[in-house]
Amino acid sequence: MGQSRSIIAVLAVSLVASILLSSVASFNASQAAPARKIAKHRPRPPEPPLKCEKPKFRIVVDAGHTPDSYGALSARNDPEFGFNVRLARLITTKLKSEGFAATRLLVTDGKARPSLLKRVSAANDGRADLFLSIHHDSVPDKLLETWEFDGAPSYFSDRFSGHSLFVSERNPHFATSLMLARMIGRQLRDQGLHYASQYTMPVMGRYRRQLLDKDVGVYRYDGLVVLSQTRSVAVLLEAGSIINRDEEMTMNSPERQELIAGAVAAAVGEFCERR
């Protein structure tokens, strides 16, 4: 009896201790959570107003990378830069033909880092309203497989395909950029295209991103200079994978290029109407 009481007492003490510990733990957690929340979700300053009059709306269509720093290499050893210039040029033409007369194509040269800063100052100095960066996708090196193309040892990965859209929360027009990215994503989806869903997967390592819109494939990418340091609305489009052997061929086809350019122009048109 005496022993069982002491066991009960020990149990009771340990129960109280564990309750105390767990409440301390949950207190810490509840203290930490809002602190993190406050740090992360500090009230943002209101977004600068943005009006859209088609002929005056200054759009910069940026062809990602440069001849010197050409981005990814496709499965058939073609530099990403060439794919980007072709599509960016087509998007520019399409936007102009739909009344966005103040659209210009931005092609920069030189090494990677200075070219990024050049892009940002071209957009900011030219008081762009919208900065749209065009890229084509690859995979992290560890996923590459080897094959021979045109007698040369080459790399590919057929594992992933599709387009993706990126916006930065550090951009002063984050919400508006997200809205436009969603519109582009919806237009692409309505054309029967699918987005690249691998960016949330652990296999992507340091390229993993937060998925902001699971229906149309918009991801958050704060570290991108062209998205975070531009003062305009900014969206980056990875139009498709050129390391995927089938998709590379598709991305080379005028039909697909037309489809994407049309979808982007339609989304920008819709975006403008809502301003």
Ligand SMILES: [Zn+2]
């Ligand atoms: Zn790129």
